[in-house]
Amino acid sequence: MSSSSTRCRSFFVFPILFAVVLFGLLFPSSADKRHVINFRSPGLYPEGLTWDPRDQHFLVGSLHSRTIHSVSDAGVIETLISDLDLPENATILGLTVDSTNRRLLACIHSLPPLPPFSALAAYDLRSGGRRVFLSPLPSLPGDDEDIARDVANDVAVDFKGNAYVTNSAKNFIWKVDRDGAASIFSRSPLFNSQPVAADADASFRDCGLNGIVYISKGYLLVVQSNTGKVFKVDEDSGNARLVLLNGDLIAADGMARRRRDGTIMVVSQTKLWLLKSQDSWSEGVVYDEIDLDLEGFPTAVTVGERDRIYVLYGRVMEGIMGSYKEEGAREWFGIEEVWSEKEGGEDKIWLYVLIGFGFAYFCFWRFQMKKLITNMDKKIT
Numbered sequence: 500m501s502s503s504s505t506r507c508r509s510f511f512v513f514p515i516l517f518a519v520v521l522f523g524l525l526f527p528s529s530a531d532k533r534h535v536i537n538f539r540s541p542g543l544y545p546e547g548l549t550w551d552p553r554d555q556h557f558l559v560g561s562l563h564s565r566t567i568h569s570v571s572d573a574g575v576i577e578t579l580i581s582d583l584d585l586p587e588n589a590t591i592l593g594l595t596v597d598s599t600n601r602r603l604l605a606c607i608h609s610l611p612p613l614p615p616f617s618a619l620a621a622y623d624l625r626s627g628g629r630r631v632f633l634s635p636l637p638s639l640p641g642d643d644e645d646i647a648r649d650v651a652n653d654v655a656v657d658f659k660g661n662a663y664v665t666n667s668a669k670n671f672i673w674k675v676d677r678d679g680a681a682s683i684f685s686r687s688p689l690f691n692s693q694p695v696a697a698d699a700d701a702s703f704r705d706c707g708l709n710g711i712v713y714i715s716k717g718y719l720l721v722v723q724s725n726t727g728k729v730f731k732v733d734e735d736s737g738n739a740r741l742v743l744l745n746g747d748l749i750a751a752d753g754m755a756r757r758r759r760d761g762t763i764m765v766v767s768q769t770k771l772w773l774l775k776s777q778d779s780w781s782e783g784v785v786y787d788e789i790d791l792d793l794e795g796f797p798t799a800v801t802v803g804e805r806d807r808i809y810v811l812y813g814r815v816m817e818g819i820m821g822s823y824k825e826e827g828a829r830e831w832f833g834i835e836e837v838w839s840e841k842e843g844g845e846d847k848i849w850l851y852v853l854i855g856f857g858f859a860y861f862c863f864w865r866f867q868m869k870k871l872i873t874n875m876d877k878k879i880t
């Protein structure tokens with residue numbers, strides 16, 4: 500009798516456990532909500548965003564205060580770097596973490612009417628942000644910087660610590676080695692071969708090569724804002740090829756790569772594109788397009804903890820237009836997780852499979868219970 504009563508209890512426990520698990524899956528709790536981080540820093544207007552996987556926080560740059568800050572999951576912001584050797588009011592643009600050397604690389608640029616300045620800065624993350632180098636980036640021979648200035652816009656880094664910096668004004672790529680030696684690396688004629696989008700407005704008509712990522716197989720991908728094209732650039736030769744895509748990424752800005760599956764994310768002020776390739780980026784496909792909040796002026800995308808995708812709402816244009824000078828400078832900015840419905844689909848299939856199993860188990864349990872009760876009845880009577 501005692502053995503059948505234990506069995507009886509476990510028959511009750513399992514379906515209840517299962518129901519709890521199923522309930523958790525069907526009605527996702529806070530753990531499954533889109534992660535939105537608001538952080539307060541008056542007048543910051545950050546353009547660049549990256550994730551530091553070691554210290555588990557985001558890093559954002561400032562529009563005019565020569566500072567770089569960490570932002571935690573919970574929105575706690577701290578000043579990591581304050582570099583007064585940078586020209587007054589200089590802007591921090593693209594950021595990336597060099598994990599091999601534990602460094603932070605930052606594109607530095609002075610907007611008009613400040614004197615022209617484009618450089619790459621490297622900071623040692625092990626020593627709390629001590630500067631390793633500040634390398635001015637060379638202009639093309641014969642170029643007059645006072646007429647059209649270079650713009651060091653975004654940066655990617657390879658496993659040896661070489662940095663690749665896009666010049667969005669002049670359509671070429673610089674290389675800066677781990678000791679800070681800078682040179683012009685790729686000036687492919689392809690970068691000037693594509694038609695500027697017909698609907699390109701003043702905000703990005705003159706903006707060429709922009710977001711850049713390093714792919715471990717010895718090449719880089721770079722996106723061009725005013726044409727919406729993506730190029731594959733050889734790490735050694737600097738030779739470029741046009742990536743064939745099923746659409747143009749018009750007004751593209753920052754770019755990031757998810758390591759797990761090689762997905763590429765490209766952000767613009769209105770949307771986030773998700774791209775995949777089966778052949779190492781001879782061809783690629785845009786498989787999802789997610790609408791973003793135009794008012795927040797998203798400029799950068801990064802991959803955070805557990806492969807989550809985040810965009811930065813830094814409202815940079817508002818800052819550039821000068822409202823930061825007045826007392827009413829904006830105080831709050833945001834980093835927001837972005838979900839792809841198309842990717843969520845896989846999880847849903849698992850949910851249906853689980854429900855199916857659950858139902859089968861329930862039927863089996865009912866059947867066993869019935870047998871048990873009939874047996875017990877028999878014994879009692």
Ligand SMILES: *[C@@H]1O[C@H](CO)[C@@H](O)[C@H](O)[C@H]1NC(C)=O
Nearest residue numbers: 563586587588612613823824
């Ligand atoms: C930097 O910005 C401040 C505040 O807007 C301004 O007062 C100052 O003149 C600027 N410095 C330069 C060099 O333009």
